[in-house]
Structures are given as structure tokens and as C-alpha cells.
Amino acid sequence: MERSHGTGEAENFARLMRELKERAGLSYGVLARRLHTSTSTLHRYCNGDALPVEFAVVDRFARACGASAREAVELHRAWLLADARRRAGAEPARLAEPARLAEPGATVVVASVSVPEPEPEPEPGPGVRGPWYRRRVVVFGAVGATAAALAVTVAAVAVGGWGAAPAVSAPPAASASASGSAAPSPSASASMAEPPPGSGSLSGSLSGSPQASAPASGPGSPPASRPGSSAPAPAPVPIKAAVRSHVWAAGCDHAYLIERGPGAVPAPPVEADAPAWAAVQRAVHAGTQIVEVTVHGTGAGMGAVVLEDLEVRVAARRTPPAWNVYQMSQGCGGGLTPAVFAVNLDAPRPLVRPVAGNDAGGPVPAPAFPMKVSAAEPVVLRVEATTTGCDCDWSLDLRWTGPSGSGTLRIDDGGGRPLRTSAATGRPVYGYATEQGRWGR
Numbered sequence: 001m002e003r004s005h006g007t008g009e010a011e012n013f014a015r016l017m018r019e020l021k022e023r024a025g026l027s028y029g030v031l032a033r034r035l036h037t038s039t040s041t042l043h044r045y046c047n048g049d050a051l052p053v054e055f056a057v058v059d060r061f062a063r064a065c066g067a068s069a070r071e072a073v074e075l076h077r078a079w080l081l082a083d084a085r086r087r088a089g090a091e092p093a094r095l096a097e098p099a100r101l102a103e104p105g106a107t108v109v110v111a112s113v114s115v116p117e118p119e120p121e122p123e124p125g126p127g128v129r130g131p132w133y134r135r136r137v138v139v140f141g142a143v144g145a146t147a148a149a150l151a152v153t154v155a156a157v158a159v160g161g162w163g164a165a166p167a168v169s170a171p172p173a174a175s176a177s178a179s180g181s182a183a184p185s186p187s188a189s190a191s192m193a194e195p196p197p198g199s200g201s202l203s204g205s206l207s208g209s210p211q212a213s214a215p216a217s218g219p220g221s222p223p224a225s226r227p228g229s230s231a232p233a234p235a236p237v238p239i240k241a242a243v244r245s246h247v248w249a250a251g252c253d254h255a256y257l258i259e260r261g262p263g264a265v266p267a268p269p270v271e272a273d274a275p276a277w278a279a280v281q282r283a284v285h286a287g288t289q290i291v292e293v294t295v296h297g298t299g300a301g302m303g304a305v306v307l308e309d310l311e312v313r314v315a316a317r318r319t320p321p322a323w324n325v326y327q328m329s330q331g332c333g334g335g336l337t338p339a340v341f342a343v344n345l346d347a348p349r350p351l352v353r354p355v356a357g358n359d360a361g362g363p364v365p366a367p368a369f370p371m372k373v374s375a376a377e378p379v380v381l382r383v384e385a386t387t388t389g390c391d392c393d394w395s396l397d398l399r400w401t402g403p404s405g406s407g408t409l410r411i412d413d414g415g416g417r418p419l420r421t422s423a424a425t426g427r428p429v430y431g432y433a434t435e436q437g438r439w440g441r
Contacts, residue, residue, distance in 0.1 A: 009082035014048030016075050017061065021046060024065035034064045051086055053272045054251050055079050056336055080294070080378060084242065238305045238402040239295055239373060245413050246274040247290035247382075252332035255429075256283035257323040257422055262430050262439035268328045286325050286424035288386045290340075293411055295398070296378035303403035306370050307379065311397040312343050312350040318391040320423040326439065327431045338382055339364045345387040345394060345421060352383065352396075385421050393418035 021031065028046075032039040035057055042061075044050035052058050058079055062072045248254035248271045258265055258281050269277040277283075297305055339357035343350050357364030373379045383396065395418050396411040413419045430439040 009078070009085045010051055011048045013051070013075070013078040013082040014046055016071075016078050017046045017058070020062060020065040020067050020071065020075070026065065031061065031064055035060050051082055052079070053270070054247075056251065056338070060336070084294075087242070236298065236404065237407075238298055238303070238404055239307075239400055239409065240298055241296075241398070241409060241411065242294045243411055244292040245289065245419060246271070246278060247292045248274070248328060249288075249290065250332050250336075252329040254328045255286040255288075255424065256281070256326050256328070257286045257321060257424055257427070258283045258326055259321065259323045262324065262326075265326060265430075265439060267434075267437070268326070268432050271328075274328075283326075284321070284323075284391070285421045286427075287388070287421075288384065289419065289421040291383045291385070291396070291411070291419065293381045293383070293396075293398070294378055295373050295381065295409075297374040297376075299375045304372050304374050305400050305402035306372055308370050308399045308401055310341060310352045310369070310381065310383070311399070312345075312352060312385075312394060313397060314345060314350060314392055314394045315418050316393040320389075320391045320425075320427075323427065325424045325427045325429040327429060336360070337364070339366050340382045340384040341367060343383060343385040343394075345385050345392040346389045350394075355384075385419070387421055387423045388425055389423050391420070391422035393420055395419060 021028075028039045028042050032042045035042065037057065041050065045052060045058075045061075055076060058075060059072065062075055067075065246254075251271055254271075254274070256278060260281065265281060266277075295307065337358040340355050341352040342355045343352055354366035354368055356366040367381070371379060381398075385392075385394065395413075398409040398411060400407060400409065428441065430441055432438070433440050
């Protein structure tokens with residue numbers, strides 16, 4: 001659960017939740033039981049005092065209140081705006097206090113947020129077929145004919161028709177990086193500053209550089225730059241991305257490998273505080289890592305951009321460390337299994353594999369490329385990487401094509417540091433006993 005800080009986006013999101021609740025005529029207690037949460041937490045959501053970490057809770061809320069497909073999409077968009085605004089506002093304080101654990105409800109994202117006014121949909125760029133994309137709400141990995149399929153925790157979501165999406169600004173580097181880092185991997189660049197033991201400092205960057213297709217030279221082509229002449233300015237990057245590398249299944253199910261014994265590891269955090277907690281413990285994702293990437297266009301005048309493919313890059317494979325496994329929950333779950341892009345890091349050449357999900361017995365379609373993004377139509381890609389045999393450093397390359405050319409957006413764990421996931425087979429497993437206030441097996 002995240003504190004909303006009273007932003008306009010959070011207030012609008014809370015207003016939409018209240019309207020659905022009041023129309024349904026359901027009490028906070030009834031809704032809380034259906035959502036498997038507390039009455040006070042739900043009340044804070046509806047009052048704008050807190051913001052859900054994942055949209056899955058809000059999606060179940062919308063379905064419980066009988067929201068239409070259009071209302072569910074509008075609620076999704078409002079949550080995206082509020083979540084991006086909250087993360088951008090929380091980051092400066094975290095960077096200023098590197099040795100301090102995040103306050104409850106904070107999320108680390110090295111980004112700033114600008115929310116442009118809604119503008120007319122630009123005409124599709126070269127190579128984009130208008131009828132296939134135009135004026136249509138697409139939810140990759142969670143599309144359905146009913147509002148029940150509009151879950152945001154799915155692999156990819158494209159939302160349009162309700163104004164502009166949150167724009168996450170970034171420095172001009174060819175990477176989009178996660179909001180928080182796990183333990184530094186041995187293959188990380190030697191020039192990168194490693195966080196000292198016990199430090200809560202995190203690094204990350206969000207950006208992308210176009211590798212614009214050069215026009216073929218000919219009679220109608222402009223002359224090449226002569227020696228001594230100024231080089232042409234690079235084309236603006238048509239897409240931006242925000243990355244979350246500490247996404248837990250159902251918001252509570254995850255495990256980390258940590259070298260320390262159970263007596264030296266503090267109580268598990270909530271999902272929102274996981275990046276800072278894992279950085280201090282120098283933890284590594286154990287067995288599975290879920291990465292969520294929100295991609296959108298940079299604004300008006302840039303035209304539509306097509307996401308073509310997602311490629312996996314494994315930089316290193318090592319023997320898994322002989323550390324302890326710490327589970328963040330003693331068991332949780334729900335009726336929703338999001339559709340994802342699955343990655344087997346143990347494969348010689350890992351590929352992203354679309355996998356369908358399940359929502360209360362109903363199928364959730366598997367995600368698929370290509371897809372269109374714009375400022376008004378963000379897309380959320382959910383990638384689930386697993387390993388049973390290696391301590392792997394890896395990253396993702398997102399290929400795109402737009403009016404200004406084509407390029408690749410690197411998705412990593414911050415500052416060029418790769419994502420890191422390690423096998424945990426046969427290692428001691430600890431769960432936290434809340435009643436005793438300690439870890440136990």
C-alpha cells in the first residue's frame with residue numbers, strides 16, 4: 001500500500017473508486033472481504049489517503065462493484081497516472097538519504113512525471129496499419145469482453161481514449177532501468193559505484209535512444225556531413241519506460257536469497273518497500289523474478305510507435321550462491337493469474353514466451369507483438385523470468401519502430417546494471433513468524 005500524498009491524480013482515482021462503490025451499494029466490510037484486504041485499507045484507498053501498489057486489487061474492486069469495461073479502463077488509466085506521480089514524488093527523498101530504509105508506502109523510481117493535456121490521436125506513422133490499431137482498447141495478456149479481464153497485472157496493457165498517459169522523463173541513454181536494485185552482481189561494470197554493505201542507496205535510469213534508420217543516399221537525399229561541419233541533432237526518442245523489478249506475485253508472494261543468517265535479517269517488507277529492503281540486505285531474487293515495464297509515447301507530434309519484439313540478453317551465468325532463502329509471505333494468492341511473457345534463463349538462448357493467464361476460471365489471452373503505443377495509450381509488459389540452475393545476469397531489449405526511425409530500448413536494473421536472478425534449489429528456506437517476531441524454518 002502506498003501513501004498517495006494528496007495529488008490531483010490520486011484524488012481523481014479515489015473519486016472513481018467511491019463512485020463505483022456507492023453505485024454498487026456495498027459496504028466497506030463486504031468489499032474488503034471480497035478483495036482479501038482490511039476495511040481500513042480499502043477506506044484509505046477510497047478517501048485518497050493511500051494508493052494500491054498493484055492494479056490487481058483495483059481490478060477486483062471494479063469487478064465486485066459491477067463496473068463496465070469502459071469504467072474499468074478509465075479506472076486503470078487513473079491508477080497509472082496516480083502511481084507514476086507518486087513514484088516520481090517519492091524518489092528525491094530516497095536519493096538524499098541512501099542509508100535509510102524507505103518509509104512505508106514509498107517506491108523508488110528515478111524519474112520525473114509530466115502529464116500532458118489530452119490531444120487528438122496522431123495519424124499512424126509509416127508501417128502502422130490504421131484499422132488494426134485505431135480507436136480500440138487493447139489489453140495484451142488480459143483482454144476480455146468483460147471488465148473482469150481488464151486486470152493491470154497482466155503482461156501488457158494498452159489504454160486509450162481518456163486523455164494523456166503519464167510521461168516519465170529520462171536522460172538520453174539507451175536504457176530503461178528498474179526502480180530498485182538487488183544485490184550487485186559480479187559481472188556489473190567495474191566503473192559502477194557499488195553500494196556499501198548496509199547501504200540503502202539505489203541507482204537507476206530511464207530512457208531510450210533511437211537508432212534511426214538512415215535514408216539511402218541518392219539524388220534526392222541530403223548531402224552527408226562534411227568534416228568540420230556540425231553533426232545533425234539526433235532524432236527525439238519516441239518512447240519512454242518505467243521499470244519495476246521487485247514485483248511480487250499477487251502482491252505478496254516472493255523469495256530472496258540472502259547471505260546473512262536469520263538472526264541478522266529484519267522482518268519482511270511490504271512489496272512497495274522491497275527495493276530498499278533488498279538493497280540493504282544485498283538480496284538476490286530467488287528462483288523467479290517478475291519485471292513490469294510501462295511503456296508510452298513521448299507526446300503530441302511524435303506519431304504512433306510500434307513495439308515489435310522483446311529479446312533476452314544473458315550477460316553471465318554463475319554457480320548459485322550457497323545462501324539462505326527468505327520467503328516474503330507464508331502463503332497468499334487469489335483468483336487472478338496474470339498472463340505474462342515467460343523467460344527460461346537456463347535455456348542456451350532464452351526467448352520470451354507468451355503465456356496465457358486465468359481469471360476466476362476464465363482464460364486471459366496470452367500477450368503478443370506487435371502493438372502500438374502513444375502518449376494516450378500506455379502499455380504494461382509483464383515478464384516472469386525463472387531459473388533452477390544458474391545465478392544469472394540478464395536484461396531485455398525492446399525493439400520499436402516509429403516515424404523517426406527504429407531503435408532498441410535496453411531494460412535493466414539501473415545505471416546499466418543487469419537484472420539478477422539466482423536458482424535456490426536445495427537451499428534452507430525461512431518464513432517469518434509474526435507472532436514470535438523472528439524467522440523460522
